[in-house]
Amino acid sequence: MSEYKKISVMARGQKRLYTGFIVVIIVLFVLTSIYTNFNPVILIQNGEAFVEFIVNDFFPPALPKESRIMGVFSSVLVTLALAVSSTTIAAVLAFFVALFGSERVSVFPRFAKVVRGFATFLRNIPALVWAFILFSSLGIGTGVGFIALLISSFAFMVRAFVETMEDVSHDCVESLAAVGATFPQRVAQAILPSCINGFLSWYLYCIEVNIRASTVVGMVGGGGVGLTLFSYIKGFKYDVAFSIILLIAVMVIAVDRITGSLRKEINR
Amino acid sequence: MNKDREEVINSSVVICRGGKIKVTSREKNRFIPAFITAAAVLTIISLWYLDIEWIKLASRIPDVGNVFWKLAHFNFDKLDLILEALIETISIAVLSLIYSLVMGIVFGMLGSRNIIKTKGVAVLVQSLFTFFRAVPTPVWVLLMLVCLGMGPEAGVAGLCVHTTAFFTKSFAQSFEDIPAETLEALESTGTNKLSVFVNAVLPASFSQIIAWTGMRLETNFSECAILGMVGAGGVGFVISRNLQNYDYGTAGLAIFLVFIIAYFIERLFVTIKKRIA
Numbered sequence: 001m002s003e004y005k006k007i008s009v010m011a012r013g014q015k016r017l018y019t020g021f022i023v024v025i026i027v028l029f030v031l032t033s034i035y036t037n038f039n040p041v042i043l044i045q046n047g048e049a050f051v052e053f054i055v056n057d058f059f060p061p062a063l064p065k066e067s068r069i070m071g072v073f074s075s076v077l078v079t080l081a082l083a084v085s086s087t088t089i090a091a092v093l094a095f096f097v098a099l100f101g102s103e104r105v106s107v108f109p110r111f112a113k114v115v116r117g118f119a120t121f122l123r124n125i126p127a128l129v130w131a132f133i134l135f136s137s138l139g140i141g142t143g144v145g146f147i148a149l150l151i152s153s154f155a156f157m158v159r160a161f162v163e164t165m166e167d168v169s170h171d172c173v174e175s176l177a178a179v180g181a182t183f184p185q186r187v188a189q190a191i192l193p194s195c196i197n198g199f200l201s202w203y204l205y206c207i208e209v210n211i212r213a214s215t216v217v218g219m220v221g222g223g224g225v226g227l228t229l230f231s232y233i234k235g236f237k238y239d240v241a242f243s244i245i246l247l248i249a250v251m252v253i254a255v256d257r258i259t260g261s262l263r264k265e266i267n268r
Numbered sequence: 269m270n271k272d273r274e275e276v277i278n279s280s281v282v283i284c285r286g287g288k289i290k291v292t293s294r295e296k297n298r299f300i301p302a303f304i305t306a307a308a309v310l311t312i313i314s315l316w317y318l319d320i321e322w323i324k325l326a327s328r329i330p331d332v333g334n335v336f337w338k339l340a341h342f343n344f345d346k347l348d349l350i351l352e353a354l355i356e357t358i359s360i361a362v363l364s365l366i367y368s369l370v371m372g373i374v375f376g377m378l379g380s381r382n383i384i385k386t387k388g389v390a391v392l393v394q395s396l397f398t399f400f401r402a403v404p405t406p407v408w409v410l411l412m413l414v415c416l417g418m419g420p421e422a423g424v425a426g427l428c429v430h431t432t433a434f435f436t437k438s439f440a441q442s443f444e445d446i447p448a449e450t451l452e453a454l455e456s457t458g459t460n461k462l463s464v465f466v467n468a469v470l471p472a473s474f475s476q477i478i479a480w481t482g483m484r485l486e487t488n489f490s491e492c493a494i495l496g497m498v499g500a501g502g503v504g505f506v507i508s509r510n511l512q513n514y515d516y517g518t519a520g521l522a523i524f525l526v527f528i529i530a531y532f533i534e535r536l537f538v539t540i541k542k543r544i545a
Contacts (some may be wrong), residue, residue, distance in 0.1 A: 006482060021478065029366045032359040036420040041368075043421060053415050080474040081314035084534060124530035128406075128494035129507060129523055136511045137335040140327045143320035205305075214403040219406060220497055235412055245403055245411075253401035265299050 043219035059244035064232075072228055072244065076251055078142065079224035082217075083210040091104050091203045096153050100162035101188060103169040105181050121198065122155035131217045145222025149214055153206045160205075164198035165191060200266050204259040215248055225251075287482035329406055335516065342524065350506055350522045357502035358529070360420050361492040364427035365485055371428070372434025372435025373477075376464060379436055380443035382451060393436065405491045406498045413500060423500045427492060431484060438480045442473035482537035493526050 009130045019155040033039075064072055131148035140143045172190035181189065218226025225248060232241040377383050379393035400408075409426030416422045424542055454464045470477075496504025503522055510519035 014474070018471070018474065021474075027367070027368055028362050032363040035359045036356065036363060036424070038363055038420055038424050043416075043425065046416070046527065050415050073345070077317065081317045084307075085314035085318065086312045088307055120531065120534075121489075121527065124490075125523060125529045126490040126494045126526075128497055128504075129526070132508055132511050133335060133339070133499060133523075134332065136514075137331040138325060139319075142318050143322070143325045146318065146320060147325075200303065216404050216406045216494070219410075228408065230410075233414065238414070245407060248404070249399050249402040252404075253398060256402070262303065265406065266303065268299070 001059060050124065057238040058242040060239065061246060062237075064083070064238035064240045072108055072225070072247070075184040075223070075228045076247065077225065077227045078216050079218060080143065080211070080226060080251070080255075081209060081259045082145055082214040082222070084151060086146050087153050087203065087207045087210050090150050090154035091157055091199070091206070093150075094161055095199065096155035097154075098158050098165065099191070101158055101162040101189070103166045105165055105173055105191060113174075115158070119155045119158035122151055123159060125152075127152035128216060128220065131220060131222060139146070140221040142223040145214065145217045145224070147216055149210055149221070153210055156209075157202055157206055161195075161199060164195050164202065168194045197267055201263055204263050204266075208252075208256055208259055211252055313489050336518035339397065339520030339523065342521040343401050343515065344521065346518050347521070350503065350518065350525060353496075353501070353506045353522075354525055354529070355504040355522075356420065356432055356495075357492050357504070358489065360423040360427065360495075361485065363432055364424045364492075365481065365488050367424070368428050368431035368435050368484075369477075369481060372430045372439050373470070375432065375436040376439030376443055377469075379440040381470065382444055382446065383461070383465060384450060390440075394440065394481055396459040397433040397436045400429050401437065403430075405430040406495060409495050411496050413498075418501070420501065423492065423495055426495070427488060430491075432490060434484060439473070439477065440467060442476040442480075478521065479541060482540055486530070486533050486537060488528075491531060493530075 063069065068176060097115060097119070100108065100109045101112050101119065103109045103112045106112050106115075129143060129147050130151050134144045134148055138147075172194060173186055176186045176190050214222065215226040215229075218224035218228075221227070225244065229241055229244045229248070232238075232244060343502050346394070375393055375397065377399070379390050381390045384390055405427060408429040412422040412429075414427040416425060429469075436530060450468055451464060454468050455461075459467070492502060492504075496502040496506065497508045503526060507519050507522045507526075510516070510522065
């Protein structure tokens with residue numbers, strides 16, 4: 001009966017990749033579990049207290065005091081304004097810098113690596129770390145949150161813009177350069193028309209990211225809805241905190257929806 | 269290529285008075301100028317609403333230079349402490365990634381409409397995780413800190429919420445991209461659902477799963493590095509405490525190490541992506 005042979009559905013090379021991936025995952029899992037002493041069983045055993053805590057302290061979501069409601073909404077506006085303004089200004093700056101970050105486009109090709117390296121350095125340090133560095137020199141406030149968001153989204157967009165330009169437009173740029181177009185002409189006639197869709201898509205993506213990031217930067221002192229949430233959690237008012245979390249979720253989902261439909265419109 | 273050619277055909281060549289050739293394409297997206305204008309107006313309104321004291325900020329710029337100068341003088345005295353925190357951070361990032369990977373595959377299966385055909389399940393799963401994804405990670409960690417107390421557990425659990433939600437969405441997308449014919453062919457041979465999933469769906473979306481995982485590792489590490497700042501442990505705590513205590517040398521070294529590791533992960537991910545593609 002058991003004479004039949006099973007046919008492997010997967011290709012052999014793929015199977016090896018599969019196995020390798022799973023082995024790496026298991027090894028990493030064991031190592032990190034031992035190092036952090038993380039035991040999911042304990043977590044599940046504590047689950048009852050956890051659920052009780054959530055049900056008793058978070059539900060039902062409560063409204064803040066009536067005098068504070070307007071404050072909460074204006075803090076949401078601050079968060080939105082922070083994200084939009086910092087992303088736009090970062091995008092404008094990143095556009096000009098990205099022009100010098102691509103060897104094919106820049107007038108100083110040797111300089112391109114330096115520009116990209118600088119952007120990599122800025123990008124790989126999280127926004128919140130920037131916020132902390134700036135808080136310790138500029139003091140706490142919305143302005144500092146603005147600059148921290150500006151730095152990280154600027155660095156991200158330099159990389160994204162450079163990649164967009166490398167993907168799309170070097171034929172165009174070369175042919176324009178061959179007929180003697182100057183650098184601003186090349187930018188305006190070749191790069192902008194072919195890359196603007198990509199640029200704007202990245203810009204929208206960055207707004208999505210920055211809405212979340214500005215909430216977080218707010219939590220450590222940048223103002224906005226993050227700070228409001230943090231103060232309610234610190235004050236053990238978890239039911240109010242929960243409704244603010246819901247508010248944040250609504251805000252983020254709404255922005256994601258809007259940027260999603262804008263992106264469709266742009267790429268049409 | 270084809271698109272380019274079409275554009276060339278569609279664009280009219282009109283010779284203007286100066287003998288110059290006008291090369292504007294007729295097929296312009298009218299939406300883009302409107303969008304840019306709207307973004308500019310919104311930005312101006314936002315800046316006005318934020319009412320930032322620019323002059324005060326500008327007057328403190330020399331301090332920024334000062335702080336960076338101090339940060340650049342690394343202090344190696346507490347290197348062992350920093351390294352320990354850094355390894356803890358990496359462990360939390362990797363561990364939460366692995367847990368979420370498993371949960372993401374399970375929930376991604378539940379959330380994709382071509383695998384679970386019961387109506388409503390996919391919608392329910394998707395909308396629940398949309399909510400989880402909409403709330404930023406540090407908020408989840410903060411809540412977990414409140415629920416579970418200090419320690420890596422809170423970090424892992426908090427990161428898991430967001431990462432699982434992210435994986436659920438992206439995996440469900442990859443699973444749904446699998447052609448219905450493949451699934452039907454296997455189902456018609458009498459293969460049961462689980463076997464179809466393990467033998468057809470997972471291998472087909474495997475390269476995408478790796479790509480998403482790599483991308484998420486990057487994010488998870490930087491998220492994890494900042495978690496310390498809202499009160500969980502790890503390297504973020506070292507950075508924020510040393511900055512607050514004006515011990516810039518130690519903080520600078522920690523920040524630099526965070527940068528090195530983030531950069532290393534990014535490079536690794538780029539190489540893996542190239543090899544798969």
